[in-house]
Amino acid sequence: PVALGIETNAAINTGFNGGRAGATVSNGAVASPPTGLNSTTGFGASIGFGGSGGGGGGGDSSGRRQVEAIARMSVKTGVNAPIFDQIEVELTGSNKPPPIKTLQEIGVPDSVLKVVTDSFKINRLFPVQAYAIPIVASGRDLLACAQTGSGKTLAYLLPIIKMLLDTLSTDNTVFNGVCYPTSLIVVPTRELATQVYDQCTVYFKPVGLKVQRIHGSIQHAHLVKCLQSGAHTLVATVGRLKDFINRNLVSLARTKLIVLDEADRMLEQGFQEDVVAFMQSADQRRQVIMFSATYPHSVQTLAGSYLAQDYLFLSIGRVGKPSPDVTQEVREVSQGDKVATLLALLAEFRDLEPNGFGERKVLVFVERKETANLIGMLLCDKGFEATNNHGDRPPAERQRAFSEFRSGTTPVMVTTNMMSRGIDISGISLVINYDLPQDDSSYVHRIGRTGRCGNLGRSISFFDPNADGPLAHQLVGNLRSAQQPVPEWLETIAEREGCSGNGYGGRGRGRGEYRDIRRGIGRTVDIIDDSFGLGVGGGTFQPRPADVPNEDDWS
Template identity: 45%
Template sequence: MQLAIRRFWSTSCFHLLKRSNIFIFVFFFLLFFFFFFSISNKPLRFNGLSFLVFSLTAQPQQQTSQIQKQVKMQVGHFPSMQVIARVIVDLFYIQNKLTLCLFLVGPKVVYVPPPPPEEESSIFSHYASGINFDKYDDILVDVSGSNPPKAIMTFDEAGLCESLRKNVTKSGYVKPTPVQKHGIPIISAGRDLMACAQTGSGKTAAFLLPILQRLMADGVAASKFSEVQEPEAIIVAPTRELINQIYLEARKFAYGTCVRPVVVYGGINTGYTIREVLKGCNVLCGTPGRLLDIIGRGKVGLSKLRYLVLDEADRMLDMGFEPDMRKLVGSPGMPSKEDRQTLMFSATYPEDIQRMAADFLKVDYIFLAVGVVGGACSDVEQTIIQVDQYSKRDQLLELLRSTGNERTMVFVETKRSADFIATFLCQEKMSTTSIHGDREQREREKALSDFRTGQCPVLVATSVAARGLDIEQVQHVVNFDLPSSIDEYVHRIGRTGRCGNIGRAVSFFNPESDTPLARSLVKVLSGAQQEVPKWLEEIAFSAHGTTGFNPRGKVFASTDTRKGGSFKTDEPPQASAPSPAAAADDEEWE
C-alpha cells in the first residue's frame, strides 16, 4: 500500500507539477481524497495479518507498467493526456489493493436485534383458525413403520403437564391438527420421525410440545450461566426468519417453565449471540452456519443432546446444505443416531431426499404423510396466467390495484428483481417493501415487521420467505417468476391459506422459460381440485418435464421409500436440486 502511494506521488504528481497544470493536479488530488474518504466510512477490522496478506498479494509492478504502455499507445503524443491516463491507472491500482483488503477483513457485524416481547399478550398473540379448519379431520393420513403409537384426538390425551396445557390454551389451540394427532404420540414414544404435511398444518407445535413435555417430565435442570452450555435439544432451519419464528414458538410454549430456548443465526453481532447462549440454554434453535460456528468456538457442548430436529428437512438435505448437516452431526460430542432422537419435518419430500435422510435416522423410524405428499393446500385458490416476460409488470400492477390493501407476497427469482419490482411498485404509489439475502439483518427484520403490521401491504421476496414463515392474514401470493422446482412452488403458495383460512395464489407463466414446470403444475392443480387451463394442459402434454403426464393422477406423490414408493414414471428419477434463487441466495449464512 505504501509502495502504491509513493508511486502515485513520485510519478503522477511529479509530472503534473512539472507541466504546471495546477488545475489537473487539484482535480486528481480531490478525487484521490474523496476516494479514501468514502472507504474510511466503512467500519474495518484491520490487524497485522490482514496487512501481511495484503502485502503478499500485491500485483507485480510489471502488470501496471504494461497497462501504462498500452494507455500511452492509445493516447499517442499528447503529454497532458498521458499524464491523466497514468494517474487514472495509478488510482485503479490502489483501488484494486484496497478492495482486496476490504474483502479480507470484511465489515464488522454490529447489529443487535431488539429483545423479544415480554408481555404475555404479545407472547401468546395468534390469529384465529379459518372456516375450513374442521376440514383437516377429513385429510387422509398414512403412517409407515413398525408398531406406530396410537394417535390422539385431543390435547388432553397428549399427557402434557399443567404449564404446557395452559400455554396451549393461551395460544388459541382448540384441537390438534392431523400432523399433531400422530406426531405428538410418536415423538413422546421416543421414535425417530420423518413427517410430511401440508404448509400451515401445525408442524412446529407437533415437535415442540412433546420435546418440552419430556424435558420437564425428566426434571431438566433450570438453565444458568456457564462458559459451556449443553442443550438437550437442537432445532435447525434453513433461513434466519424461519428459525426466529420457531424460537418464538418455543418461547411461547415454554413460558412459565424452567426451560430456556435460545436462537442463533447470522447477520447479528457474534458477541451478543454468545452472551445470550451463555446465560443458559436448554433448547438451541439455529441456522447451520451459526450453529457450526458457535459449536466450533467451544461455547456449546453436545454431550447432553437428546433431540435433533430438522425443519424444512428437504431443503436442509439438498445439494447445497447436506455437507453442513453432515458436519453438524459429525461434530465432537454429538451422540450417534442410535443415542439421540432425530425428527424431520417438511411439506415436500422427494424420494432421493428420503433416502438421504435415512442416514440421519434410526432404522425403525416412522414415516408420517398427512394428505397428498408434496401436494398444495386445497384452501388456496390457484390461478395460472399466461404472460410474456415484458408484460409481467403491467399485469402485476393491475392485479395489485384490484386487491386494494390486502396483504400480498410477490415472489421473484433473483435479489436484483426483488429490489427492482419493489421500487417500481413504490413509484406507482403502492406501499411496498422487499426482503432477500443481500439485505442487512436489520433491514430484513424491518421489512417483515412492516409487512406484518400492514404498514407495507406488499412484500416482494426471494426464496428466503418461501419456507415456513407464518404471517397473519396473507390473502394473496403472486409468483411473478415461477420457480424451477415444483416443491418450491408448493412452499411459496403455502404462505396463504393457513390453518383453514382461505387464500389466493396467482402465478405468471412465461412459455419461454416455465414450460419444464408445466406437467408438475397440472398435477398440483388437479390434486388440489383446482381448475386447469386448457392451454396449460396442451403445453404440459408436449413438454419435456421431470414427471410423467397424468393430469388426473396424484400430485407427484411419494410414500415411504422403504415400501418401494408409489411414484411410477417411465423416466429415470432425477436428483433434487435447489432452485437457482435458493442456491444463489445462501440466505442463512453470514
C-alpha cells in the same frame, strides 16, 4: 439486465372487482427501511421474554402483551379446518404409538395448553399433531411428511416441553462458558428461526423454560451473551450452529433431542456437510425428528443415516401437492406486461377494503434477487407500502424487512424462494408468482404461504408463453388435482409442450417423495373421518383403516 416492462400501460383487467390501479403515496422505502425494531436483534428479541432470551422474566402485564403480539402474527385455525377430518394418514414402522385424541393426553401443564387455545386460537387437533406428538413424546425417531400449513411446528414443540419438564434435573445448561442445550431445532433460514424462536418463547414462558437462537441477523457478541444465560432449547440456522460449535461456544454432547425443520431443503441444497458436522458432534443416543413437505428417495436415504434403525415414517394428506384451500389462478402475461399487471392487481386488491390492505398481506415471488430489488423499489415509488427480501440483503435489513412484513407495517413483500418454506404469517391472503419457479416443489411451497390451517387463500401466477412453456404441463396437473378450472389456453400450451423434461412435468413428483422407501416393514393407513375436537378434553376422532396397496404398487 432484468426486463421489467415498466413502460407498459397499467390499465389491465385484473378480475378482482374491476378496481382501479391508483395508490396512496407511502413513506416506505426499500433502500432505507423505516426505523422501529432493533436491527441488531430482530423482532423476536425485541419482544422476547427475559431480555436476553425467551422463557423467563418479565412482568405479567408485559408478558401478556408480548404473547398477544406474537400470537397476532401467527395463523389461526380457519373455516376450512374440518377438511382435515377427511384425510389419509400413513404411518410406517414397528411398535407404532396410537394417535392421541386431545392435547391433554400429552401431559404438558394446563398453562401451556391455555396458550394454545386462548392466545393462538388453535381450537382443534390436526392430524400431524395427533400422530406425531405421541411418537416424539415416546422417544422414537421420526421422519414426518405433511403438506404445508398443517400444524407441524406445534407437533414437535409440545413434546419438547414435556421432555424438558420430565428430564431436567437442573436449570444449569452452561458449563465453563459453553452452552449445552437439552434440545435443538435446526432450520434453513434466519426468518424461519425467528418465527420458531418466537413460538418457543410464548409456549415456554408459563413453565419457565429458556430458549435461545443463533442465526446471521444477530450480532455475534449479543448471541454469546444470550447463550451465557443458558438454553433448554436452542433454535439455530445450520451455518451459524456449525460456527458456534467450532468456537466451543455450543456443545451438543448433552442434547437429548434434535429437530430438523424443512429437513429436505437442508439435506438437498448444499447443507449436507454442515449437517453431518453437527450431527457427528452430538450425543449418539439423541432422538432425531425430521419434518418437511416432501422426501425424495435421495433425501430419505441420507436421512436414514442420522435416524435410529427403527424410525417411524409419517405421511399426512396431500403431501407435495397444493392445499385445496388455495384458489389457484394462472394468467397469461408476457414479460413486458408483468409490472403493469402487478401494479393493477395490488391496487385492486388494496381497494377491496375501505381501510386499504388492513390486516391482509401479499407475497410477490420472483426468481432473481435483482428483480426483487427493482420491483420492491418500483412499488414504493408507486405509493405502495412494500419491501423486498432476499439472501443478499445485509442481515439487519433482511431481519427488519421480515419483521415489518410479519407485523403488518409493510403489507407487501417482494421476495425470492427464501420466503417460500415454513413461513407461517397471519394475514397472507394473496401470493403472486411474478416469475414462475423452475420446479414443482417450489411452486407448492410458495403458494402454501397462504391458505394455511384451514384458512382460505389465493394465488395468482404470471405465465409468459415465450419463457414458461415447459412448466405448463405440471401447472395443469396442479390445478386439476385441486379440482380447480384450467384455462383453455394453458391446456393448449401443455399439450403442445408435453412432458418435455425441462419443466415441472419432466422432474415429476413421484410417490417416493411422500412414501417410505424401506421395504418389508409394517404400514398402517388410516382415514380420519370424525371431529378432532378442541384438544382440551372436547370431541374425539376415530381413525378408520383403509386398504393398503400391494408392495409392488409403491415406487
